[in-house]
Structures are given as C-alpha cells and as structure tokens.
Amino acid sequence: MSTPASLPISLPTDPHSYAGSSPIRAHHLALDLTVDFESRTLAGSATWHLAPSVAATEVVFDTRDLTIEKVEHIDETGQALETAFSLDAPDPTLGQALRVPLAPGTTALRVHYHTAPTAAALQWLLPAQTAGSQPFLFTQSQAILARTWLPCQDSPGIRFTYEARVRVPAHLLALMSAENPQQLNATGAYHFRMSQPIPAYLMALAVGDLVFAPLSNRTGIYAEPATLPVATHEFADLEHMVAAAEELYGPYRWERYDLLVLPPSFPFGGMENPRLTFVTPTILAGDRSLTSLVAHELAHSWSGNLVTNTTWNDFWLNEGFTVYFERRIMEHLYGREYADMLQVLGRAALHHTIAEIGVASPDTHLHLALAGRDPDEGLTEIAYEKGCSLLLTLEALIGRPRLDTFIKEYFARFSFQAMDTATFLHYLRAELLDKEPGLEDRLQLAAWVDGPGLPPNAPAVTSHRFELVDDALARLKSGTSPITLRADTAEWSSHEWVYFLQGLPPTLTAGQLETLETAFHFTTSGNAEILTAWFPHTIRAEYAAAAPALEKFLRHVGRRKFLVPLYRALIARPDGAARAWAIYKEARPNYHSVATGTLDALLAARP
Incomplete structure (x- = not known):
C-alpha cells in the first residue's frame, strides 16, 4: 500500500551510503557467485536491474574492499557491453563509491568482482571451529557490511528483490535469506529467489555441513548434524510463536520462517534475515528458557523487515x-x-x-x-x-x-x-x-x-517472580546457607538465576563464591546467560576454580553481548589487562569482525 497522501514524503539522506543519493535505484539483483574456502573469497558477478530514469547519467553503488574486475552495460535486448567505471577514494568505514556512467538504453549493469579474504561481513571457519568436521561460512551484513561481499546500494531505505546462483563444495549446503533447499545438491550448485523486496543489510549467505528438520508446514531448523537434535527440541514452540505473532499484528508475509543455528562464533544473539533467521547456539539452554531471542527475531518479520x-x-x-x-x-x-x-x-x-x-x-x-x-x-x-x-x-x-x-x-x-x-x-x-x-x-x-536518558513518565516495570528472588537474596544476606535455598530455587528459569546473580553484592570473597558454587554449580552451567552473570563475580574475587571455565567460554563463544562485559571485568583487575590480552590473542581468530571491531578498541591499551 502506498504512503497516504496526508503524510509528508520524507527521504532523508543516508549518511552511511554513497548510493543513498544516487539519482537512480536498482530494484532487482541477479547474483552469481562461487564460494572458495581455500582462498576465502567469493567471486562472480552482480547484475543490477535499474528503475527507469530519464534524468540519471550515472548509478552509484557502495563497495568496501572489493576488487572490481569489470562492469558491463546491459541493454533492452540483453546485450552486454563493457563500460568505464570509477571508484572514489576509500573511507575506512564507508568504503568506496562505485560510479558507473549510464549509456542510453541501459536497463541493467553487471559488476564482475571478488571479495577480499578479510571481508568484514564474511566469517570463514575451520572445521575445528564448528560442531563437525567441515568448514563453514556465514555472513553478517548489518549494519553496513553487505558492501564488503557484494557491490550494492547499501542503505536500509533502498529495497530490491533478488535471485542468486551459488556454487559451493559438493558436500556442503548453501542457504540464503530467500527460498531455500532442504536437502544437499550433489552438484554443489544452488538457486535462490527472494520475491519480496528487502534492503541490503538483510542479504545473507551461509555454507556448511547442514541438515534440515521441519517443525511445521512453514517452520523448520537448519543446523550441523550434531546440533540438530538439541535445536529441534529447544525450538519446538516455533510454529506457536508465528501463530501468536499473527494473532497480534497481522499475517506473516514471508512464506516460510526457518532458523539456522550457527557455530558459536556468531557475534549476535540472532539476525533477522528474511525466511532464515540466524541464531547463536548460546540459546540452546536445554529448557527453552532463552527462546525469547527467537521471538525477537520473529517480530522483526514485521518491525524491521516489513517496515x-x-x-x-x-x-x-x-x-x-x-x-x-x-x-x-x-x-x-x-x-x-x-x-x-x-x-x-x-x-x-x-x-x-x-x-x-x-x-x-x-x-x-x-x-x-x-x-x-x-x-x-x-x-x-x-x-x-x-x-x-x-x-x-x-x-x-x-x-x-x-x-x-x-x-x-x-x-x-x-x-x-x-x-x-x-x-x-x-x-x-x-x-x-x-x-x-x-x-x-x-x-x-x-x-x-x-531528549537524553529515560523520561520520568516511563512506567515502572515489576515482576512478582523476581520479588521471590529478592526474598532469597535477602535471606542469603542475613546468613541463610545457599544449600538451604536450593528447594526454593529448584523451579527457577534462567531469568531468575540471572537476576539473582546480578543482585549479589560485588564484594563477595572467593570463599563465599565457593559456597555458592557448591550449592548451585554455576561454573559448570551450560547456560551462557548464567555464566555471563556469574563470571564477573569470579573475576573480581579471583576465584581460581572458575578460571578455566571462563577462559574456555571466551575462546569458544563469539557473541559480543557476552564478550564485552567479561573482557571489561578482566581489564578492571590490577593485573587483568595482561590476562585479558593473552586470552584475546588466542581467541580472536574465532570471533567475527563485528566482535573484534569492538574488542580491538577495548583492548587497545594492551600490555
């Protein structure tokens, strides 16, 4: 439905896209790529079909660290003719504007290119960094990283449909934010189609040893074989989530809603790529207590992906x-x-x-x-x-x-x-x-x-279940043994445990933490949220028994939400900077560039 006439047509300039001010917009992409794990590159072409414009003399795309091999005009008959192009001086954040002059009759432009092995959107994982014995590739295009793996008009305000041909090693499955295969193709060649228009930050590609399990006629799970059984149990309520969302705010408009469980280096909890939400394995808690993250990514199918x-x-x-x-x-x-x-x-x-x-x-x-x-x-x-x-x-x-x-x-x-x-x-x-x-x-x-901060008219938020946690914290403070509290905490969710750990005083000694550990076994928890709330206490108190688990967590998990507070807690210790840097130096190859960009700055003053 078009914008109502009573609304102003507001098209603010996007300060993060050279293409945002382009006089002509691309409306459809035909992508043709080969995935090369040995060179860690994508190579091929992006054919952009252009919206008609009588005034435009050039078209502008965003690129960053791409090698542009040649550009071709394509006319109404489909004939391709190589043409000139230019690249602006590079900016470390925005990359380079790719400018292509338009010839009369041009309906599309084909850009032949390849990515850099260090492309910020791409993470190439060795078999040892996955749950199996095969390499893995995934993209993270938000916010402005799509331009590091395809030349595009990389502004969230510009939408396009797309189709793609992607060639991968024959033993691996390729998936995109599009209509997806559910079984391996022995040729390694995959074809994709996205018929609803999306912005570039929702472009996504993943390649790995992946299998699929349906949950309903429109939902399912992709994961590495070792992860799939746990994931299908954890996300058993997925169809109920979609139905609940539709009941609240209208029909789901993207046909299928599938999840891809990525290796642990994924830097976010989830990414709402249309039709195929990427999720971190850190939400596989075993008790479905962290699935609100999936509800969040599902909600993006309306808020963010639709509008x-x-x-x-x-x-x-x-x-x-x-x-x-x-x-x-x-x-x-x-x-x-x-x-x-x-x-x-x-x-x-x-x-x-x-x-x-x-x-x-x-x-x-x-x-x-x-x-x-x-x-x-x-x-x-x-x-x-x-x-x-x-x-x-x-x-x-x-x-x-x-x-x-x-x-x-x-x-x-x-x-x-x-x-x-x-x-x-x-x-x-x-x-x-x-x-x-x-x-x-x-x-x-x-x-x-x-205005700054939180306005004073924000309604208070309260929780009856957390009031019971407050009572347990008060009893603990008054001298009640943690072991005595075990009966009252037996049915707690991970949310109650996180609230409990956040409510503990920051002055606990190593001995007091050992008493808590004996009662509740936090250090050996398989729940990443609980561990991230527990480890700052162990770091402050120098509780040595938790140190191996902390270091294993930091080397294994790449989710930025968890990494930043733990590294901050480490460097706050008198001798913590050296320890933090030693761990980071070993763990950094396991992290995505989204995480290392933050952590490099945090640990810049390394010893």
Whole structure:
C-alpha cells in the first residue's frame, strides 16, 4: 500500500551510503557467485536491474574492499557491453563509491568482482571451529557490511528483490535469506529467489555441513548434524510463536520462517534475515528458557523487515517496536509473569547503558545523529529498551486495544516500505495523538525522541517472580546457607538465576563464591546467560576454580553481548589487562569482525 497522501514524503539522506543519493535505484539483483574456502573469497558477478530514469547519467553503488574486475552495460535486448567505471577514494568505514556512467538504453549493469579474504561481513571457519568436521561460512551484513561481499546500494531505505546462483563444495549446503533447499545438491550448485523486496543489510549467505528438520508446514531448523537434535527440541514452540505473532499484528508475509543455528562464533544473539533467521547456539539452554531471542527475531518479520528504518539514525523504529512485540509474543505463550521478568531485565540493561554512555549524552536519544561514525555504534539498548519503554508509556496512556490497533494498521499500511522518525511522528500524531487533546503532552513525546536518558513518565516495570528472588537474596544476606535455598530455587528459569546473580553484592570473597558454587554449580552451567552473570563475580574475587571455565567460554563463544562485559571485568583487575590480552590473542581468530571491531578498541591499551 502506498504512503497516504496526508503524510509528508520524507527521504532523508543516508549518511552511511554513497548510493543513498544516487539519482537512480536498482530494484532487482541477479547474483552469481562461487564460494572458495581455500582462498576465502567469493567471486562472480552482480547484475543490477535499474528503475527507469530519464534524468540519471550515472548509478552509484557502495563497495568496501572489493576488487572490481569489470562492469558491463546491459541493454533492452540483453546485450552486454563493457563500460568505464570509477571508484572514489576509500573511507575506512564507508568504503568506496562505485560510479558507473549510464549509456542510453541501459536497463541493467553487471559488476564482475571478488571479495577480499578479510571481508568484514564474511566469517570463514575451520572445521575445528564448528560442531563437525567441515568448514563453514556465514555472513553478517548489518549494519553496513553487505558492501564488503557484494557491490550494492547499501542503505536500509533502498529495497530490491533478488535471485542468486551459488556454487559451493559438493558436500556442503548453501542457504540464503530467500527460498531455500532442504536437502544437499550433489552438484554443489544452488538457486535462490527472494520475491519480496528487502534492503541490503538483510542479504545473507551461509555454507556448511547442514541438515534440515521441519517443525511445521512453514517452520523448520537448519543446523550441523550434531546440533540438530538439541535445536529441534529447544525450538519446538516455533510454529506457536508465528501463530501468536499473527494473532497480534497481522499475517506473516514471508512464506516460510526457518532458523539456522550457527557455530558459536556468531557475534549476535540472532539476525533477522528474511525466511532464515540466524541464531547463536548460546540459546540452546536445554529448557527453552532463552527462546525469547527467537521471538525477537520473529517480530522483526514485521518491525524491521516489513517496515524498515530509512537510515541507521532511525534504528529505534526497528528495535523498539520489536522488543515490545517480542514480549507480547512471550506473554501470549507463557503468561504475563514470564513477560514481566523480561521487562525488568530489559529496563535494568537500559539503566546500565545510560549510565555507561552518560545520562546527558545525545547517544541516549532515540533519534540518533551517527553521521561520520560507524552505525554499529547506535546498536545499543537505547534503541531497543528505550524504544520499548516509549511504547509501554503509550500503552499505559491509551490502553492495549488502541495501541494494538495502531501497530497492526501501521505494519499493514507501510509494508515493504522504509520509515524515518519524522514521518513516523507525523503518522503517530495523525492517527492517535491529535485525536485526544493533551495526549502528546502527557506522553512527553519530544523528551523520548530527542531528549537524553529515560523520561520520568516511563512506567515502572515489576515482576512478582523476581520479588521471590529478592526474598532469597535477602535471606542469603542475613546468613541463610545457599544449600538451604536450593528447594526454593529448584523451579527457577534462567531469568531468575540471572537476576539473582546480578543482585549479589560485588564484594563477595572467593570463599563465599565457593559456597555458592557448591550449592548451585554455576561454573559448570551450560547456560551462557548464567555464566555471563556469574563470571564477573569470579573475576573480581579471583576465584581460581572458575578460571578455566571462563577462559574456555571466551575462546569458544563469539557473541559480543557476552564478550564485552567479561573482557571489561578482566581489564578492571590490577593485573587483568595482561590476562585479558593473552586470552584475546588466542581467541580472536574465532570471533567475527563485528566482535573484534569492538574488542580491538577495548583492548587497545594492551600490555
């Protein structure tokens, strides 16, 4: 559906894309690639079909560290003719603009190229870094890394459909954010099609020793053979999640919803690639207690994938809605008390982020100003949890039924379109705020969007189940033995344990930690969330018994959310910098560039 005539057509310049200001847009991609594990490169061509334009004299693409071999014009008859092209001077973050002059009658451009072995979006894993005995490749295109593995108009506000031919070693399976095979092709040649238009950051490719298990007629799991049984058990509720999401905010528009469980070096919890969400194995807790992450990525099928932030300055429009939606899904499936725990943990993470960034910092605004910086700097809890808190505030003011109607109509009206902050605020006022005098003032909208910190009208979030955890913490503080508490904690979820560990005083001694370990066996937990809450205590107290498990975790897990606080805890110790660097030096090859980009800066002052 087109933008209503009453809304301003707002097309802000994307500061992170040379192609954002291109006078002509590409609307369809035909990709042809060969995956070479030996050279760690992708090689082939990207054929971009262009939207008609009478005024355009050139087309601009984003590239970074690509070798452009040649460019061809393609005319109405399909004839290809090599043409000139130029590359601007490189920028370390944005890469280079690829500029191609247009000849009369050009309908498409074919760019022949190959990637660098160090392409930031690509992680090439050795067999020892996987769950099996085969190599593995996966991409991570968000925020502006798609340009490191294909020349593209790498702005979230530009959408295109695509088809692809990908050749891989015959014993490996290839998957993309598209219609996917469910069985190995003995030739190693795979064909893909994505008929719904997506932005470049949702382009995805994975190649590995992968097998598939269906969960329903539209959901299933891809994983390495050793991981698949655990994954299918963990995600048994996937179809119920999709059905719950549809009941809340309208039909699922992407046909299939499958998950790909990646090796542990994946730097995020999940990535919402359409039709094929990438997820970290760190959520395979065995008790389905961490599947809210899957609900989050599923919610992106509406918020982000269906209606997309126009630029990364508008990132909160993706994530704030998604966090709110995720918790509504979890409430629908597991009850209000379960969702309340997620809200409390999220609000605590938001307060921590605000304190870390600085309460007066403009980086705590919802609408960001990221020009001149890597947009990855805007991927903080501000967009996620402050954005969610704004919607919780609106819910408290107008009630759930009205807010649900608004959100459902918003997704339907702007499907497969981009949305920037100014246009959204205009729509919000027209559809809700202006219809009730004084509502915008009570909401304090400007303070949320363009003000720092958390506005004082944010509703409090509480959890009955966490009140019981608080009681256990109080009893522990008063001298109750941890072993005595075991009966009361037997049914706790990972969320309660994380809250418990976060509530422990930071002054515990190694002896006190040993008593807790004897009672609850935190160090040997298979739950990454629990370990990440436990290890900072062991680091501060120099609890030597946990040191081998900590080092194993840091060498094995690549999820940035876990790595950053643990390395920070290490370097906060008097002799911690040397230890942190020793671990990092060994572990770094296992991490994706998204993680190393952050950790290189954190550990820059190494001994």
